Amino acid sequence: MHPHGTLPGSEKGLSRAELLAAVSLAIDLGLGQPMEHMLRSSLIATRIAERMGLDHRQRATVYYANLVGWIGCHADSHELSALFGDDIAFRADTYAVDMTGLPFLRLMTSHVGRGLPAWERGISAAVFLVAARSQVATLIHSHCSSAGVLSDRMGLDGQVGEALAYVFERWDGRGLPNGCRGEGIPVEIHIAHVADVVEVHLRTGGLAHAKDVLRSRRGSQFSPAVADVFERDAAEIVDGLFDMDVWVAALTQAPDRDRTLTAEESDELLRAMADFVDLKSPFTLGHSRGVASLAAGAARHLGMPSPDVTHLYRAGLVHSLGKMGVSNQIWEKKGPLTTAEWERVRMYPDLTGRILSRVKGLESVVSVAMKHRERIDGSGFPRGIAGAELTAKDRLLAAAEAYQGLLEPRPHRAALDPRGAADRLRDEARAGQLDAESVAAVLAAAGQRVSRRTPWPAGLTDREVEILRLVAQGRSNREIAADLFIAEKTARNHVERVYAKLGVNNRTQASLAAIDRGLVGFPATAVAEK
Template sequence: MYPHATGSGEGLSRAELLAAISLAIDLGLGQPMEHMLRSSLIATRIAERMGLDRQQRATVYYANLVGWIGCHADSHELAALFGDDIAFRADTYTVDMTGVPFLRLMLSHVGRGLPGWERGIRATAFLVTARSRVATLIQSHCSSAGVLSDRMGLDEQVAKALAYVFERWDGRGLPDGSRGDDIPVEVHIAHVADVVEVHLRTGGLEHAKDVVRSRGGSQFSPAVVAVFDHDAAAIVQGLLDIDVWTAALAQAPDRDRTLTAEESDELLEAMADFVDLKSPFTLGHSRGVANLVAGAARHQGLPPTDITDLYRAGLVHSLGKMGVSNRIWEKKEPLTTAERERVRMYPDLTGRILRRVGGLESVVHLAMKHRERIDGSGFPRGLTGPELTAPDRLLAAAEAYQRLLEPRPDRPPLDPRDAADRIREQARAGRFDAEAVAAVLAVADPGTSQRTPWPAGLTDREVEILRLVAQGRSNREIAAELFIAEKTVRNHVERVYTKLGVNNRTQAGLAAIDRGLVGSRSSRQ
């Protein structure tokens, strides 16, 4: 964590920051913002009618609010299977996620957008491995959700509940096939509330009741279905008309808790990790930008409050990327006009997610302008030099330089010297402020500092392989790139996982961020 200004940022609401995260989750689910907030209200009202105690109601609230947080860590894998990861998630609400209807839905997405012959081959291959591939995704989701929940400071009961989000009352869920009362009642309530919200909003109350009844005893707990069915009108009363943000926060278990400056930074850092996990190409990106821009601001002698605001803007600037499919972020070919327009809107989405969090106004104002350029060629507004402050220009330069250091689908990462040459060239062309670029490069210079051992006893080769695993590379792809046997890669990966205490790519990526092995501090120092 970059040192923050003393006393700066105190008073941020933990409940508001977590609610903002739920808005980003909504985007990744293909739902309008406030879906999870509204479903949390539904869940809370059901829990009250079922007589759950205070601790259980708190678990219901947050298990619902962030229940799908782990999904986004698997967007890379989901997009590889189904194309548009967001469209696929949105469509899953239309079916009971088991049996022939769900298989038909998955097959309708496999290879979407590819030529017919290639799509047919992929669909056939998927049929052979469907359950094992979906099970692997869900196991990764559940473990990722628990880790992210812990990082955001949620109660351990929430993390335990999130392990069951893909289980079902009838035992046909994953990853363990838990059934009935072996699944926490809080999760049974969250399952119903999540689906009710979508069908209430899209089809009305009677339609929502019909959907819930049809899944009672299979996907849903009969007891929860009975409570909802008996009092459905009262449970959903006003939900489509009220100020959902305010109403949901009034029900938050920790609605009166404010954070210290250090606690605020820790939660914002967890948000940064959450969004960067969406694509293996961006792992550690937001923390890298935050450290670079804060260092550059200090180098320029900016006031402590500006340094803190820039650090935090660096952490959260990418949050709106959750609303853009990985099919676009990971496309190797040039984007279509429609795809480019989708990308150009993500800074505005960042603003929409965060602007209602009290105390973050100056941070949001900065974050929304990180892709603007002083010659007017940036986005989303096409602002020009006079409209961009010195902090705006610093953040733009830091973000662009950090991006050059990272791999992208259409290019390998640039080494620091090539990245520096590239951004200096763009400054000479009038896109970036030359003083801002100089400040960023002054703190980014890798230098020739003394080598120190890698953390966790990792070897040079293991770190190299860890970084490739975190980028989503398969063992076969890593073997081809490093000119070693696939079995050798597998052995290295097993040792890396053992040393780090992890068991999947997402956890390995988070461990790499924590140990400074990706992002702006990923060189040995």
């Protein structure tokens, strides 16, 4: 199988609407909201759009702009965590304030340096205040471009991606990144803004409270016309929202609810979902695609049936979705985790299962994906499953995920080279944690994957590939200079040349370009392991 192709024997396609609904559940977790927040707010948005007389295409844009509107946020989790500590807690708190002026500034400064000693936190807050608007504007610009790219990768109408560029703009023109105002912002985004905030306050405080919040932000954050429609028909718009099966109800409203993807389209959308998750941290860039390719290659090496190869490939792509529910403050912590932090980490495979369990046709995939951190001696998580309870597919995915992770840097260690990773994997097999046959198959597959001596794409030099990987890992120009023992100005010039060759202008876009061109996961001068 070509690493970017479709598996021979891929099964019948999946429901596009269901996969996108599953993505929305992962987005919910990253926003600090319970799952089905975006599904429920999409229903609110659809009901408002109908009452405003929007045409079919506009209503389709409303539905998906609301469902995946915050998809770009998670690509900035690394930067957001560096500024505000717990990225998920910060996003959850933003729903409590009108995101402008002193209330928003107070919210931001209350999160800056959280968890640091008081004196260090004070310095961090002071430094942040000096450049607050610039820093937030940079984050928001990156978010908007990321959202558009990810929307396109998931096969959404171009109109959705275009609308998402306005997701941080406001009716009063005090938004970012461009300060658009009023009718200069697509009406679909005005509706999505109202539906998103209303759902949170409706769920947490009731209808009267939600209406009070809407009135207080009418004409500032929210379009008066949209706010007035909700005010007029609020009881009907929210009717039954908390009594119905919102998954079924929202999918009934999906504009492409009857669209079944081909096998090739299914794999392409699952790859887009993999990229969405891996962008959450620069330490995991390209991780899910790498695991998927390794697992599929190992399965073919063992002569597994074609459906099993497909299941393993897809399980590799989606196994990390639950990571969206764990803060980058935990994922990127350099020291040991506390008991509470470790419990959060242990639950992410179960979150993956909860996100994907309702997607018809993924049952066999989800069963395997949820067990990629289990070990045959019972030392794994989340359930401590052991021995014969772990199938051949479970054991193979566990070995593939472990090997791929060892090739990647982590906050507490550098990446291992292929030989070092292979030695570590064999040690785990000897210790009875990983299955020896699975380890051998993964290493056989990896021997083909790590060979490289063709020219780099886009005319990149070895040094520029090295620079690109550091950029993708979230390194600043100053940090790149220190890592490579060069001047900061030289590092900046290298970064600018890399961006120019790739046609990108920020870290997230550069990271996606690196994934697309197979430039993550290997040393710049890697050669085949003999």
